[in-house]
Amino acid sequence: MDQARRLRAKTETPPTTIAFASGKGGVGKTNVCVNTAIGLVELGKRVLIVDLDIGMANVHILLNASRSRTMMDSVKARIPLAASVQKGVHGVDILHGGSGLDELVQFSHADMQFFMRELEVLTEYDYVLFDMGAGATDTSLQFIEGCDEMFLILTPEPTSLMDGYAYTKLVHRQSPDLPLGVIVNRAQSGEEALQCFERMEVACEQFLKKSIRFLGYLPDDATVRRAVIAQVPFYHLDRKSDISWRLERILTTLTGTPPKPRHFMDRLMGNLKRQWNRV
Ligand SMILES: Nc1ncnc2c1ncn2[C@@H]1O[C@H](COP(=O)(O)OP(=O)(O)OP(=O)(O)O)[C@@H](O)[C@H]1O
Ligand SMILES: [Mg+2]
Numbered sequence: 001m002d003q004a005r006r007l008r009a010k011t012e013t014p015p016t017t018i019a020f021a022s023g024k025g026g027v028g029k030t031n032v033c034v035n036t037a038i039g040l041v042e043l044g045k046r047v048l049i050v051d052l053d054i055g056m057a058n059v060h061i062l063l064n065a066s067r068s069r070t071m072m073d074s075v076k077a078r079i080p081l082a083a084s085v086q087k088g089v090h091g092v093d094i095l096h097g098g099s100g101l102d103e104l105v106q107f108s109h110a111d112m113q114f115f116m117r118e119l120e121v122l123t124e125y126d127y128v129l130f131d132m133g134a135g136a137t138d139t140s141l142q143f144i145e146g147c148d149e150m151f152l153i154l155t156p157e158p159t160s161l162m163d164g165y166a167y168t169k170l171v172h173r174q175s176p177d178l179p180l181g182v183i184v185n186r187a188q189s190g191e192e193a194l195q196c197f198e199r200m201e202v203a204c205e206q207f208l209k210k211s212i213r214f215l216g217y218l219p220d221d222a223t224v225r226r227a228v229i230a231q232v233p234f235y236h237l238d239r240k241s242d243i244s245w246r247l248e249r250i251l252t253t254l255t256g257t258p259p260k261p262r263h264f265m266d267r268l269m270g271n272l273k274r275q276w277n278r279v
């Protein structure tokens with residue numbers, strides 16, 4: 001590391017680092033992570049996504065970004081990570097985990113030290129979001145331990161809850177003081193989301209003596225499928241959708257910044273749509 005970068009790393013406020021994780025696969029981690037990043041960029045934050053779904057690397061597909069040098073290439077060749085970051089994809093910077101590099105899924109101690117040291121110099125970001133792969137490996141638990149907070153993505157299905165709790169238990173064993181936030185994805189209603197969170201909360205308090213916080217929920221919304229197919233983040237594809245509105249609420253909780261007031265017509269349309277859905 002050169003002198004100037006070292007100095008910057010020391011003086012600048014470190015980024016907030018968040019791991020998006022789940023016990024069960026396919027619950028929406030990547031979609032939630034990517035759209036949270038987009039939302040943070042729109043709030044004027046500088047954001048890096050580190051795609052740690054090693055072997056899958058789906059972030060670039062959701063954002064229709066071409067592949068660049070991966071984190072694995074960097075770590076292997078000891079190339080500064082900053083040189084491998086793909087800049088400004090919908091305003092977000094991305095560092096790809098890499099695919100087909102199974103032999104590196106388990107970082108060596110030296111690899112991990114290099115990587116962590118390099119991440120420290122990425123102080124130009126306000127937020128670094130890690131999109132974790134499904135399930136826990138020693139490596140993924142190490143990444144999570146280094147973060148400021150873990151966002152556990154749950155869906156209201158019992159399997160997601162059980163796997164989410166099992167995952168939390170593993171993380172808790174390794175990092176008992178790590179703050180844990182929950183986002184309930186694909187909920188049919190706010191009530192269902194809250195019930196799901198409360199089940200998790202009771203289990204964590206009772207068996208792990210751990211408090212967790214509710215960050216909000218995202219509805220099951222056809223906008224997501226359309227967005228995935230169009231390779232555009234749902235937050236950009238349809239800002240008036242219920243899911244984008246809910247994401248704004250999560251962003252408010254996350255940043256403490258009140259959302260921009262929605263235009264009266266947007267609010268009205270949203271209300272009508274909800275009313276219509278109830279009929
Ligand atoms: N809120 C939602 N409403 C409707 N469909 C959704 C929602 N969230 C996710 N999906 C669907 O679920 C699929 C899986 O989402 P995603 O790839 O984000 O999950 P993941 O947890 O990252 O999966 P993996 O464990 O494989 O990394 C998406 O392609 C999308 O079709
Ligand atoms: Mg994923």
